[in-house]
Amino acid sequence: MQISAEEMKKSIKKMYEMLDEVTPVDFDCGTLCGEVCCVYDEGEYRNKDLVLYLLPGEELMYEDSDYFEVYYIDPKDLDYPRSWKDDVFIVECNDPPHCDRSIRPIQCRTFPLVPHISKDGQFHLILDENEFPYECPIIRDNIKLNEDFVQVTYKVWKMLITNPNVYSLILFDSRRRDNKRKGYEIVI
Numbered sequence: 001m002q003i004s005a006e007e008m009k010k011s012i013k014k015m016y017e018m019l020d021e022v023t024p025v026d027f028d029c030g031t032l033c034g035e036v037c038c039v040y041d042e043g044e045y046r047n048k049d050l051v052l053y054l055l056p057g058e059e060l061m062y063e064d065s066d067y068f069e070v071y072y073i074d075p076k077d078l079d080y081p082r083s084w085k086d087d088v089f090i091v092e093c094n095d096p097p098h099c100d101r102s103i104r105p106i107q108c109r110t111f112p113l114v115p116h117i118s119k120d121g122q123f124h125l126i127l128d129e130n131e132f133p134y135e136c137p138i139i140r141d142n143i144k145l146n147e148d149f150v151q152v153t154y155k156v157w158k159m160l161i162t163n164p165n166v167y168s169l170i171l172f173d174s175r176r177r178d179n180k181r182k183g184y185e186i187v188i
């Protein structure tokens with residue numbers, strides 16, 4: 001059964017509210033790295049090759065925001081599973097690190113945890129340094145993440161993978177990660 005846009009928006013809003021209640025650590029970890037995952041550096045956007053990929057339905061949260069530009073891409077132009085037929089939405093942050101944090105995307109909210117499905121089908125959250133073009137001190141220094149952040153992030157991703165497109169994408173990324181054999185740390 002097709003889910004209506006209204007229902008999708010409601011479910012994304014619920015996930016945002018759940019994630020609003022938790023933070024990766026009890027201090028502003030941006031002070032450790034100069035907000036490397038989102039800031040300009042001396043006027044130049046350091047991570048200009050990075051965009052945030054939206055999960056299905058998240059695009060509905062960005063109907064009217066000065067802080068984000070939303071684009072869509074044909075999945076055929078991306079390294080996405082063939083089964084994914086819908087347009088893929090991405091956002092660019094207009095003025096990082098200034099941000100409307102109430103609508104920042106799930107990919108940003110759940111960082112530095114990454115979803116992973118093991119070969120025996122178990123769903124995990126992992127830390128994977130190889131995913132990012134910059135060094136995150138939380139991963140580098142093995143700083144312990146808040147337990148409630150881990151638990152809520154896990155719950156949210158479990159909700160997200162009930163969408164077959166999301167499940168197939170996570171599975172696709174997981175097998176590719178395993179093939180690279182670079183290693184990662186399972187958090188939960």
Ligand code: SF4
Binds near residue numbers: 032135
């Ligand atoms: S999540 Fe990592 S890279 Fe991003 S602000 Fe915190 S410490 Fe820096």
Ligand code: SF4
Binds near residue numbers: 039095097104105
């Ligand atoms: S959504 Fe906000 S916090 Fe996240 S990368 Fe963009 S500007 Fe930074």
